[in-house]
Amino acid sequence: MSIWNTIKERIFKNEISADTADGNGFEKLMKWWGIDSEKPKAIAETTYFTCLKVLSEAMGKMPLKFYKEDESGGRVRAPTDRIANLLMYRPNPVMTPSTFWSTIEVNCEHYGNAYVWIQTEYVRKGKYGGDIVVRGFWPMQSECVDVLMDDAGIFGNKGQLYYRYSDPKSGKTYTFRQDSVLHFKTWLTWDGIMGKSVRDILKDTVTGAGHSQAYLNRLYQGGLTASSVLQYTGDLDKTLRTKLQKEYNDLLTGAKNAGKVVPLPVGFTLQPLSYKLTDAQYYELRKYTALQIAAAFGVKPNQINNYEKSSYANSETQQLAFLVDTMLYRLTMYEQEINYKCLTDEQRAEGYLYKFNERVLLRxxxxxxxxxxxxxxxxxxxxxxxxxxxxxxxxxxxxxxxxxxxxxxxxxxxxxxxxxxxxxxxxxx
Known part of the structure; x- marks a missing residue:
């Protein structure tokens, strides 16, 4: 049965009310489609956002250097060419290197993959020849990129990857060869091509943490006022009950009504329904969830402001562990992709390479x-x-x-x- 027929059948069976006077018609329709309009976004969860901040800022702190290995295996700073100048000083006209690498890392962690378009231009030299010159490096929106494998050799290169980018502004679609795109991914990949994001790995955990944060926000918005039961003698129709409920919601909820005295008519009794967060071990659950999310990112407890078992000495040790356990793999992955696609075969044979200066994290x-x-x-x-x-x-x-x-x-x-x-x-x- 098609989606449209399912919707029509449910509407005609009055499973979805056509009356939208209460303002809930659209939300009901969204739920029937399986879309939860009240589902919190992962980025709104504090720990998730903090982990993205730690990793992206760590990536942005480390400058990229251009080296050449000598005959003895030592490395010396090499004279920069056009590509090195772009990567080290200005990847594109609107981004500094720190902003550029931070953007790549945050897209990589949030979506599982990050893509950089290598903008090139053919420059004619003389009458019969010319060179392809790199003009800039541009991050592509990860959610707008589809990765295609030409396993049939349709485009003449069997086994090659192609990246199809759908520009959300112009509506145009562009297709790039794999040597025109820098592709970075997370640590988890089942096929070696596409990475899996942390929010997908910890989908239930991150979503639960988001609901927890949303609940706390609503609690603050309500002035930390507990729910109440309004008891009265007699019977009221639905219209009067709704009107009465709205009137006392306006009088009792919200920070502006905290400590306010509310008069009750004769025969009415207001009974608060107190529910303490300590009874549900709210703090303990929040802390445990935060540590789970941080562990999936490779972020240490002290980096998400958990100092229960930290001191000045072991905080410095945790920073070293963060570099070795988390960032070292990320840096190796970045460097290998950059050295393969931003250096020619001749440059690699002569010992040229790009390397991030990780020592800035250990100052x-x-x-x-x-x-x-x-x-x-x-x-x-x-x-x-x-x-x-x-x-x-x-x-x-x-x-x-x-x-x-x-x-x-x-x-x-x-x-x-x-x-x-x-x-x-x-x-x-």
């Missing part, structure tokens, strides 16, 4: 930072100028030479100065 206080930098310089890990750069100080002459303590000797020469193993000393064995 310590001034004393700890100074001790770390000083130790690295004294042990030959950083040159003095590299240490100065961490403090945003200019280079100094002679500061590019690595230095170590002069008392250090190779492991094979330990004890040589004392005549051990027949070397040095006074010749006595």
């Amino acid at each position: 310590a206080n001034a004393e700890t930072q100074m001790k770390t930098i000083t130790s690295a310089i004294q042990n030959g890990i950083y040159s003095p100028n590299e240490g100065r750069h961490f403090l945003d100080l200019p280079s100094q002459e002679g500061g590019d030479i690595l230095i170590v303590n002069g008392n250090y000797v190779p492991l094979t020469s330990v004890g040589a100065a004392y005549g051990v193993n027949g070397e040095g000393g006074d010749g006595n064995k």
Whole structure:
């Protein structure tokens, strides 16, 4: 049976009232269609929103760097080309890099997938040739993108992916090849192509948390006033009962009526129906639900303001755990996609690569930072100028030479100065 026939049958059977004078006709119709108009949105749930904020801001904090590996495997900053300049300084005319990467991450977590269109333009050079130049990187609305697999070779490339974007403003549809789109996904994917969003993974949990927040909002809007029963002697028809109910709802509910004295006619009794949130373990359930949502995102308890088992010391440890357990995978996924689609085969062969600077997430206080930098310089890990750069100080002459303590000797020469193993000393064995 078609949907339209089902609706007509229910309307004619008076299952859906045609009388919309009470203002509920549309809501009833929506429910018959299986659409709950009062269902809270996931983004309105505080913990869910906080987790999106933590992850998107963490992604936006880390600058993208362009490196080249030398023959020994070390990495040095490489001269930037046009694509590197776009990714590092201005992906498109309207977005900074921090805004760009935050937008990508929040779309990825909320929808399961995030897509970036690589805008290119053919620039003619001379009479017979030209180059394809990248003009910008543009995030696409995830809910407007369909991913198609050409497993039959219809477009000439069997096994290739195509991204179809339906522009909600113009109504036009665009199709892009897979090498023209950066595709980022969440940690959960069953086919390796499409990611699954956290709100789908925890659908019931997130929805329940949203209902909980909506209930609390209604409670505040009602001035934290409990429901009441109005008892009276006699009988009233439906019209009078509705009128009486509306009159006392206006007198008793809302923050403006808190503590207000309401007169009752003779024969009427008002009996509050008190229901304490502690009886339903409301706080405990809310806290447990919040921890479940945060765990699915990989966000630590202290990042959602749960400090019950936290101290200053282990909060710093939790930040390190957040980087290792959560962001390290995200960064690896981002870097692999960028390095594959934003570098040529020749660049990859020569050792060029993009890498996010994750160390910005571990910035310590001034004393700890100074001790770390000083130790690295004294042990030959950083040159003095590299240490100065961490403090945003200019280079100094002679500061590019690595230095170590002069008392250090190779492991094979330990004890040589004392005549051990027949070397040095006074010749006595």
